[in-house]
Amino acid sequence: MTSDRIWASLFERLKTTTGADDKKLLFLAALPVSLRDFRENQTVLRDGEEPSECCLIVDGFCVRSKTIPDGRRQILSIHIPGDLPNLQNLHYATVDHDLVALSDCTLAFIGHRALKELIRERPGVGEMFWRDTLVDAAISREWLVNVGQRSTYNRLAHLIVELRERLRLVGRVIDNTFAIPLTQEQLGEAMGVTSVHTNRILRDLRIDGVLELQRGTVHILNEHKLQELAQFDGRYLHLSPSS
Template sequence: MASVESKAALDLLVRRLERIGHLSDEERRAVGNLPAKIQTLRPRQDIVLDKEKPEHSCLLVEGWAYRYKLLGQGRRQILSFHVPGDMPDLHSLHIKTMDHSLGALTEATIAFIAHEALLDVTRRFPGLAGIMWRETLIDAAIFRQWIAGMGQRDGFGRMAHLFCELYCKLEAIGLAADHRCTLPITQTELGDALGLSSVHTNRVLQEMKAQSLIELRTRTLNITDWDGLVQVAEFDPSYLQLAQ
């Protein structure tokens, strides 16, 4: 019999998939019956490493996670941030060797679901396979936005876009409201995500505060001028497919 923790995790997965596409009652039951191993990770603990060949995908149940790539001389590029409901390594179902690492940003509860079980349920329910495929396409759309930002936005615009993106994702799962949300990301991690030095990251944050766009204190982001931040970021949330 599934534990209370794994049942709650799979209920979260059902809700996540239903934001992407319609599930039949039978498909909901199939997802709810997936075997899930629950584990709590420390902040900054790795979940899966570059070059590993994982046999499971992970569902983020509580806390935050991040994808990253280590380069020479200890340089790190953060590739994305993840919030509850995300399956940041779902692609490992079909791409067997990881080409980046995935770690817990905060203390995080993770549900590990075996690839064998996920593949079985997608074979039995092609509709579910389509929804999971759509999930990876949304991931790709987020990557394209980050690439466009790195190439064409200045540091101010990049940070504004990231804050808008994270707020919208958190609001969609009920973890943000009134343009206020938790933001457990250090300035170093912001710099590693946005391609900015620590000095430049701090300067951008101070400029945003000076323009009364945001307040940032005690791991909490308060967007005091949402329309202004959206305009600076040229932010259009349609790529997140939250309307589903």
């Protein structure tokens, strides 16, 4: 795979969110990476590990998740191409959750040492990544609002709109149709409800003509209704460098 394809999604995103110039990005592209493929459901990082690399999602979907002693599992975030789901391990050793491939995935691993060196030489790169982790935190807080306060019906609409906005940034939305390769059980784990209830809500959304979800692909049927349900205010994504 060419270096271009490895970095493309991340660079697209960073250009929009931080206004990064090509020079800064060239330093990144010069970092040594090692590519590794993962299959659907394969664990990338396990709770308790102490990785010596950060990973960049080149292609495919991953989730962070946490399993509590009684076996229940919460999906903490959905990660898409261009995401750096464990940048935090640059500053503390232990992963405190799992990172699992949702679909077949290609990941690029970047050694902490090389990354830290680059950041030391180019503080601007560090600021960019710091910001990235801060937006990641803002997304977690919005998920907390979603799970804590919105009805499951609205909650699912919000989750889908957020994912669409993020996918759009990296060119993964075509004809208002995009991938969300979660099973109903996994969607439930992201929303804090059971798979049975997720099924009910999906049925309602289908019957109400809002959207359809088939084999991991979302089709929006009524954009206006969807917006109304999601009450989506994307400011928390901080898409513009100045916000």
